[in-house]
Amino acid sequence: SICNGAILIAELGLLDGLDATANNSGLDVLRTFPKIKKVYRDRRYVDNGKVITSGGVSAGIDASFYLISKILGDERAQAAANNLEYIYWDPKKNKY
Numbered sequence: 001s002i003c004n005g006a007i008l009i010a011e012l013g014l015l016d017g018l019d020a021t022a023n024n025s026g027l028d029v030l031r032t033f034p035k036i037k038k039v040y041r042d043r044r045y046v047d048n049g050k051v052i053t054s055g056g057v058s059a060g061i062d063a064s065f066y067l068i069s070k071i072l073g074d075e076r077a078q079a080a081a082n083n084l085e086y087i088y089w090d091p092k093k094n095k096y
Helices: 005-011 024-030 057-072 074-083
Strands: 045-047 052-054
Touching: 005 024, 005 052, 045 057, 052 057, 057 074
Parallel strands: none
Antiparallel strands: 045 052
């Protein structure tokens, strides 16, 4: 999920027992779901294996490149970031 989409998937129970993050404006709401293991304020995205949550829209970009790196490798993710002139992606950082 990207941004406060995490709230929607929490309502479906898809975050039960998992860690999560969301946009700053949705973190307090996300914390009202007692079955979420931990809600992170300081991570741009959180990977639980099958479910990845991210903060706001720009953090969603980072999560997207992370997902590309997870499936296709760091080199392909970096190539995609370079193609989009997204200079902030670093495959060595923020792998949560």
